[in-house]
Amino acid sequence: MKHFSLWCLVSLIVFTGKLAADDQAYSGQNLLQSGVDVLGQPLVYPEGTPRITSDIITLAPGEAGKPHIHQIPMFAYVLSGSISVDYGEHGVRTFNAGEALLEAQNVVHFGFNPGSEPVSLLVVYIGSEDLPNASLP
Template sequence: MRTLNAWMLGAALLAVPVGAVAEEAASYSNLLTPLLSQNVDVLGTPLAYPEGEAKVTAAIVTIPPGGETGWHSHEVPLFAHILEGELTVDYGEKGTRTFRAGDSVLEAVGWTHNGTNTGDIPMRLIAVYMGGGDAANTVTEPTP
């Protein structure tokens, strides 16, 4: 009976059209909407992961209209995607950038900056910190 079952399974596998496997893979890629693919942060600095054990942290950040993040920096790469609203980030001597709902960014690493909700509704973003070892996701910095 086992031989018959093995033979039937083999025959069933051979009966699957080769194109069906390719079609399934192609349909999966159709489900993806790329948000970002780059190897430098928003200021053009090449990404580098911290030493040590990997640690990924994901969070939703919400800032009310007129609210600020406060001056801070990141010791690890940070991917952010704006879900709602508008955020203007001041990078000091490197200028300001405004991000709106639907925008994605690899935030500046090792550079002090401050984000302000310059819109009329709460700004919400998803932040994914790609950390490791003892590196801090966010470090509070003095106002320049």
Template sequence: MIREWNGPMRTLLLSALILATTPVLARDTYPPVEVLLQTGKSVIGEPLEYPEGKAQITMAIVTMQPGQKTGWHRHEAPLAAYMLEGEITVDYGDAGTKTYKTGDALVEAFRSPHAGVNSGEDIARILAVFAGAEGVSNTVAEE
């Protein structure tokens, strides 16, 4: 005897099949994600701390000419950076110096004064993303 699947049973079976395949479809269509950096510390080992207040993300591209210097400064908020092109060398005082090149990702020192210079022969471009707060300066010059 052949039983026909009509009515509520057919609807239930089709619904179950659709729901069972939905996560697979979503996983197969979402583009690959390459994690560039995941950390809880800055490049010199400072634990990350977000400033108090209403959260504010600031995204900027910093462009430095060959030989150009930043001067000594510090950040009031964590700064995630990605080297779009070029090369910079940063002096962290007692923590030493580090050179960053195209494709490098980092969380910059934020409470410790530091100074950078474009140490390459070409323009350096850095994507800078500050995880700050309203009314908090992202960068403060040191005297």
């Protein structure tokens, strides 16, 4: 059941969108469709045995994550609150509830909650068994 639920989630993320009426398998709201990350860099799929991981990450007001890097594509959807992400020389960007993004690959960054309420994100790592979802620099 856990694998089926994950398959449904990934299918929803990948295939959700407005399709031509003749091709429409179901209706939905497109959250994101892109081949580049938030910094405009092309996505790079990892070599090796595929592994999809999904998490819900929550940061309390004022909380910050550790600087890290993703060598794999990562989709995120802000469920509630606002999160700011510091990309170093690429600047700081803020994402609010209802926004979707493809996180930066191969760029050290960290997220922090500048608000007065918790922020929660659904994240989906599109990785492989050979690479971690995130690494500390």
